Amino acid sequence: MQQAIAAAQSSDKPGIREQAVWMRQNLxxxxxxxxRIEQADQVYQQLVQENRxxxxxxxxxxxxxxxxxxxxxxxxxESLLKDYLDSGGATEPEQKVNVFFGLANLARRTGDxxxxxxxxQAAQALIPPPPPPPATQIHIADDLQEMQTAMNKRRWENAYxxxxxxxxxxxxxADGQQVQWLIPQIAQTLAAxxxxxxxxxxxxxxFSLAQGWRVESIQPMIGVSQSYARFLMSxxxxxxxxxxxxxxxxxxxxxxxxxxxxxxxxxxxxxxEFERGQSQWQKAEGxxxxxxxxxxxxxxxxxxxxxxDLQSAALVYRxxxxxxxALPLLRKAVTIxxxxxxxxxxxxxxxxxxDTALVLASLGQFDEAExxxxxxxxxxAPARNANLAQQLEQIRQMKRNAANASASRLAR
Numbered sequence: 001m002q003q004a005i006a007a008a009q010s011s012d013k014p015g016i017r018e019q020a021v022w023m024r025q026n027l028x029x030x031x032x033x034x035x036r037i038e039q040a041d042q043v044y045q046q047l048v049q050e051n052r053x054x055x056x057x058x059x060x061x062x063x064x065x066x067x068x069x070x071x072x073x074x075x076x077x078e079s080l081l082k083d084y085l086d087s088g089g090a091t092e093p094e095q096k097v098n099v100f101f102g103l104a105n106l107a108r109r110t111g112d113x114x115x116x117x118x119x120x121q122a123a124q125a126l127i128p129p130p131p132p133p134p135a136t137q138i139h140i141a142d143d144l145q146e147m148q149t150a151m152n153k154r155r156w157e158n159a160y161x162x163x164x165x166x167x168x169x170x171x172x173x174a175d176g177q178q179v180q181w182l183i184p185q186i187a188q189t190l191a192a193x194x195x196x197x198x199x200x201x202x203x204x205x206x207f208s209l210a211q212g213w214r215v216e217s218i219q220p221m222i223g224v225s226q227s228y229a230r231f232l233m234s235x236x237x238x239x240x241x242x243x244x245x246x247x248x249x250x251x252x253x254x255x256x257x258x259x260x261x262x263x264x265x266x267x268x269x270x271x272x273e274f275e276r277g278q279s280q281w282q283k284a285e286g287x288x289x290x291x292x293x294x295x296x297x298x299x300x301x302x303x304x305x306x307x308x309d310l311q312s313a314a315l316v317y318r319x320x321x322x323x324x325x326a327l328p329l330l331r332k333a334v335t336i337x338x339x340x341x342x343x344x345x346x347x348x349x350x351x352x353x354x355d356t357a358l359v360l361a362s363l364g365q366f367d368e369a370e371x372x373x374x375x376x377x378x379x380x381a382p383a384r385n386a387n388l389a390q391q392l393e394q395i396r397q398m399k400r401n402a403a404n405a406s407a408s409r410l411a412r
Contacts, residue, residue, distance in 0.1 A: 025063060029237045037071050058084070058095040059197045062102035069109050070240060078106050093126045098197075100126070101204050108244040124208045140166050140173040144182055151189055159186060160198045167205045171212060180206065180220045184227035191235060203228050218256045225249040226270075233274050246271045262298055265291060265309065272312060281320040288313035307336045311352070323362045330356040334372075350380040354391050366399035 024043055031040035044064040048057060061084055065077035081099050089095075100123035107116035143166050150159035163186050170176030183206055187199035203224070210220040229245035232238050250267035257263050268291045275284035288309075295309045310333045317326035334356055337349045353376035360369035373392040380388055 025060075028067065032067065032070060032237070040067065040071075057089075058098040062098050063197070065102055065106060066238075069106050070237065074106055074110055078103060081106070097123045097126050097204075098201070101200070105241065109240060111244075120207075123204070124211070127205070127208055137174050138169065138172055139175050140169050140178070141175055143169065144178060147186065148182075151186060154193070156190060156193060156195050156198070160190065160195070160202070163202055164205065167202070167209055170209055177213075177220060180210065180223045180227075184224070184231065188231060188234065191231070196235065199231070203231065218252065221252050222249075222256060225252045226266075229267075229270055233270075233277070239274075239278060242274055243271070246274075260298070262305070265295055265298070265305075268294060269309070269312065272316065276316055276319055279320075281316070281322075284316045284320070285325075288316050302336050302339050304340045307333060307340060310336065314355070318359065323359045327356070327359050327363065330359055347380065350376045350388060353379070354388055357395055358391065361395045361398050364402065366395070366402065369395050370399065 024047055028040040028043040031043065044060070044067055047060050048064060061080060065081050068074065068077035068080065081103050085096065085099055100119045104116045104119035104123065107119060143162060147159050147162035147166060150162060163183055166179050167183065170179045183202055187202040190202070191199035206224045207228070210224045213220045225245070225248050229242065229249050232242045232245050246267045249270065250264070253261070253263045253266065268287060272284055272287040272291060275287055291309050292306070292313055295306045299305045310329055314326045314329040314333065317323070317329065330352065333352050337346070337352045341349050353372045357369040357372040357376065360372065373395050377388045377392055
């Protein structure tokens with residue numbers, strides 16, 4: 001990677017040198033993950049010193065501060081950004097917006113929601129208000145189409161500025177709420193193409209927009225909160241920020257629907273998906289228990305929603321290689337699937353039986369596994385049970401192999 005960085009820095013082609021900046025940030029991230037913290041620090045320090053463009057410098061300082069927080073030096077990162085503000089280094093509103101949003105992120109990492117909200121408000125206060133509504137109604141569909149075209153042609157800078165313009169016009173546009181669905185997709189694409197700072201800025205602007213709409217409808221804030229949580233889940237190096245995003249999403253849903261609404265399970269499912277993806281098995285098992293307990297209080301322990309979450313919980317144990325932990329959950333799932341089924345050919349009854357059969361076989365309980373597997377195949381229409389039949393044969397082969405191995409041991 002260092003050779004690629006050197007080549008980019010020495011290139012005369014437009015835009016190539018700028019790519020060296022994000023390449024060096026990526027290098028610092030790899031160093032952090034490898035435990036080479038001092039070397040990562042040096043990369044960030046060099047980047048800040050070398051890049052004198054005011055806006056880019058504020059973005060790099062912000063990235064450096066987040067790196068400090070990732071390495072358990074959040075207070076140092078906070079001081080870095082505060083000193084930058086106090087020294088007058090941030091002269092333009094957009095620089096100050098970047099810094100205040102960075103301070104808000106640092107505060108959320110430590111659980112200081114009061115300070116995070118204060119910094120968030122300070123940033124939002126610096127964002128220019130949208131222009132007054134025009135005398136005639138406006139639409140932004142064409143602008144959004146132009147933005148999408150720029151993305152398709154990989155014109156990232158153009159697409160970014162078109163996205164910002166669309167957000168600014170959204171409050172006056174008849175079709176303005178389209179941005180809450182389209183802008184997160186643009187942000188994801190920008191981040192995937194080495195523009196994480198621009199992606200973050202788009203989300204923060206969306207949050208400001210959704211806050212302004214909150215008097216009329218809280219739905220945009222719900223949508224943006226969910227999209228941002230999923231965005232953080234997909235970003236390498238930002239995993240530690242995801243739990244705070246889940247909590248924000250939970251809080252918004254509670255404000256909208258009350259703490260006892262069925263939607264209260266959604267942030268927990270998101271957290272469970274994240275922890276499973278990160279192989280955080282102990283945390284995932286705790287989240288699975290929390291989810292089942294909450295769902296039982298909302299819909300009972302024989303409902304279809306409970307069955308859905310029971311299967312998710314069982315998947316956590318199976319993914320962790322804990323078949324014994326998954327088995328009681330799957331046995332319960334078989335019973336509930338029979339209760340909520342409306343047809344003898346319900347595919348779910350078949351699949352849950354086969355999932356349970358495979359877990360039983362992995363634990364050496366072949367007779368019960370074969371019986372459940374046969375039931376799974378019998379419940380499914382012949383034209384649709386080819387895969388189930390293959391899995392049943394797999395169980396039978398495992399049973400034969402185990403019997404042969406046992407016979408070989410006895411013969412010795």
